[in-house]
Ligand SMILES: Nc1ncnc2c1ncn2[C@@H]1O[C@H](COP(=O)(O)OP(=O)(O)OP(=O)(O)O)[C@@H](O)[C@H]1O
């Protein structure tokens with residue numbers, strides 16, 4: 008049994024229009040996705056802007072209303088609020104937000120920000136709480152006098168670490184990390200990523216690591232899923248995705264990553280243009296008539312690709 | 328867009344109904360009745376009863392309410408017990424007076440506040456800005472009636488420069504004579520109302536200019552080689568006027584509202600004064616008509632503001 | 647790039663200082679750079695290193711009340727430093743096009759796209775209105791907008807991020823400026839769109855032969871697009887050279903640390919390299935000695951120059967301070983100079 012299982016998750020936002028403001032259509036932000044996260048692993052969720060990554064993450068922590076489908080935690084359904092409450096799910100599952108500045112209340116001191124989840128879920132005296140906050144700041148490598156300051160007094164990297172401290176305050180089992188390093192400089196990014204790995208080893212935390220940076224995801228995740236237009240186009244291990252990509256969209260993402268090797272750039276560019284051309288010209292092979300991604304088809308023990316069914320047999324024989 | 332406007336107008340109907348019910352019940356619950364003031368000690372109890380009966384005041388409330396609504400829909404808001412005139416005539420008379428005063432003061436408000444707002448924003452931190460900020464501070468923190476009283480005392484009673492009451496002199500004759508007399512009567516209250524209501528506009532404009540100056544799109548405009556004067560007018564100023572435009576619908580409908588303090592102090596026979604007078608005299612028919620009208624004007628003003636916004640700001644769509 | 651190409655910009659000893667609490671602090675400190683026709687010069691460095699400040703100094707958009715710019719920025723015999731506004735306005739947009747980072751914020755929300763592009767034509771060309779409109783459509787087409795006539799009538803909020811950035815590029819190239827400054831043109835965009843925008847920039851450059859100053863903090867972007875590279879730290883250039891020199895043979899400890907801290911293919915589960923300490927703020931910046939020294943505290947003081955200057959280690963390849971000669975990473979457990987030596991070999995192998 009996996010720590011968390013996402014089963015056919017759908018989140019549709021209604022679009023209202025017309026004279027009576029009736030629902031005329033939906034934004035299919037998340038449109039039937041499945042994946043599992045094991046205990047202690049970092050699972051990657053990649054996709055371009057608007058593909059539905061944040062919506063998925065927010066649904067898992069319970070911040071977004073699920074249209075249909077199930078979220079199972081330790082085998083129990085936590086899709087509805089009542090069950091979540093009973094299982095102390097919200098203590099076990101925390102989130103690090105995409106934008107560290109706007110997710111930290113500017114009028115609260117760091118102490119209160121970090122202590123907030125503790126206050127929600129644990130009974131502690133003021134002294135115990137203060138000690139705990141100090142410990143947490145120490146874990147994220149910040150001096151303890153930081154607790155008396157306000158968010159604007161810190162740099163982006165420091166704020167992101169405060170976000171991490173808050174997320175780990177209740178000893179969670181799973182942290183949804185929504186683009187935790189996208190806004191950070193290289194050296195700070197390295198610091199935060201190392202740190203996330205460090206506390207993972209220490210406390211056996213699982214991550215859902217949401218990102219659009221394939222380099223970072225490759226470094227962090229063993230298993231990952233590529234999301235496009237609310238659906239998953241390819242799911243597999245790091246090796247499956249990076250070394251044997253099947254879906255054109257995955258290939259396109261991989262081809263677009265700039266590489267730090269100037270000597271190979273003409274070749275990269277030619278490759279990128281070829282993939283782009285294929286993507287433009289063979290839409291119908293990869294997307295159905297409504298422009299939607301096909302359902303996932305398993306092509307090996309770990310690797311699934313969104314393909315029309317008749318393509319699968321062919322691929323299976325190829326992959327072996 | 329037309330559909331949305333129509334829907335919004337239709338939505339106003341239940342709001343008005345709720346307001347009218349509320350007002351009606353409130354009026355009924357107030358102590359005394361409109362005749363309390365008219366009745367002298369000699370009037371016998373049976374006479375009073377008869378007057379009340381004739382006025383329909385003994386009918387059950389729902390009956391009274393529907394009668395009132397039915398009449399109102401025909402433009403008949405009843406008689407003012409105080410002025411012995413149909414309410415509708417009374418209001419239209421006063422509305423005209425208020426309109427003169429309000430148009431004058433609103434125009435003046437914009438004439439004063441826009442240049443001051445621009446100066447304050449453009450020369451932030453300068454002596455000009457500080458003086459304007461001081462003026463704002465004074466106009467907000469000292470209650471307006473203090474200035475009205477001071478002005479009428481000095482310009483009216485001490486120096487006799489302006490009249491101290493009324494909207495037009497009885498001696499005035501001929502179109503030009505009447506117009507000039509009207510103008511003469513609204514100058515003092517008009518100027519003072521204007522001076523007291525610039526603070527919001529100035530503040531919005533000033534902070535809009537200060538904020539917009541730092542926007543990336545202003546930098547883009549400069550990087551195109553657009554002269555600073557044009558950058559200011561076309562990019563900074565235009566975008567800073569949005570919040571003022573957003574309020575304009577309410578300003579238009581507010582023209583009929585009248586200013587309670589100014590009209591009372593300057594004894595100017597407008598809507599504001601009418602309202603105060605009718606409250607004091609328990610002139611229910613006038614009071615309820617005015618409140619329903621104010622409610623309607625507010626709703627209409629909001630709608631107008633939204634329409635104006637959707638015209639001047641392409642990001643806002645009302646559909 | 648062909649070094650014989652015409653020199654467009656010659657920046658010499660540029661200092662740009664901001665006033666903080668009534669004192670001026672150099673955010674750009676003695677920077678000298680050249681930009682040639684057909685060249686893509688990438689300026690890299692972490693946040694706060696002074697990249698945007700340098701760009702803004704070139705196009706003269708600093709607020710003179712709290713900024714002091716000294717040194718020379720020569721463009722065609724004309725010194726842009728201290729140039730009067732009227733003259734500068736003839737150069738902005740016409741001779742220098744600027745592309746900004748945040749494509750939504752950089753467009754006026756109340757103006758139609760077409761109008762915003764045409765604005766630059768109004769002040770720099772003699773085209774009449776209908777000619778301008780035709781040129782706007784041509785530009786939108788050139789930057790890859792599928793339906794130029796429609797887009798010209800739209801407002802910024804109606805476009806996607808990638809489309810907006812194309813519009814910004816259209817504005818920048820409207821008058822075919824010989825110099826284009828692109829300040830983080832793709833930072834806000836997805837990788838796939840980033841790739842398209844960078845390709846577009848290259849295509850445009852080939853077409854009008856501009857020199858591009860490309861500011862970025864993404865080393866991958868630099869390696870994929872630049873001809874020459876300048877690495878900035880704390881307001882100074884610490885390493886400079888052709889893209890091959892800098893990537894195949896990085897010498898300055900900062901350049902090497904940056905490259906090492908990238909999550910790289912095939913280094914899998916290892917810890918990423920972290921540069922110790924933080925980028926100092928403008929006011930706290932150390933102004934004497936090697937500014938990067940506090941970030942590599944294991945290097946002995948004797949390895950640094952007292953007043954670090956740029957050394958030409960091979961033609962066109964400049965490195966600040968002599969500490970690169972002995973620099974090593976403590977976790978390498980390799981003999982001191984090996985880092986530099988081994989990469990030297992790599993570049994010879996080319
Ligand atoms: N509250 C909402 N109402 C309507 N549509 C929404 C809402 N929230 C998100 N969406 C839409 O759902 C889709 C997915 O959004 P989401 O924020 O999950 O994307 P994302 O993958 O996180 O993108 P990014 O990389 O930009 O953060 C988008 O098309 C977005 O416009």
Ligand SMILES: Nc1ncnc2c1ncn2[C@@H]1O[C@H](COP(=O)(O)OP(=O)(O)OP(=O)(O)O)[C@@H](O)[C@H]1O
Nearest residue numbers: 664673692693694695696697698699700863927928
């Ligand atoms: N107007 C200003 N007044 C005072 N200090 C400023 C101003 N603009 C920038 N600075 C400071 O100058 C330094 C350089 O800033 P600059 O914006 O040039 O950095 P950058 O390299 O472009 O960084 P980023 O990658 O974050 O854009 C920073 O320390 C910054 O805080």
Ligand SMILES: [Mg+2]
Nearest residue numbers: 060061062105
């Ligand atoms: Mg998101």
Ligand SMILES: [Mg+2]
Nearest residue numbers: 697698699829
């Ligand atoms: Mg910058």
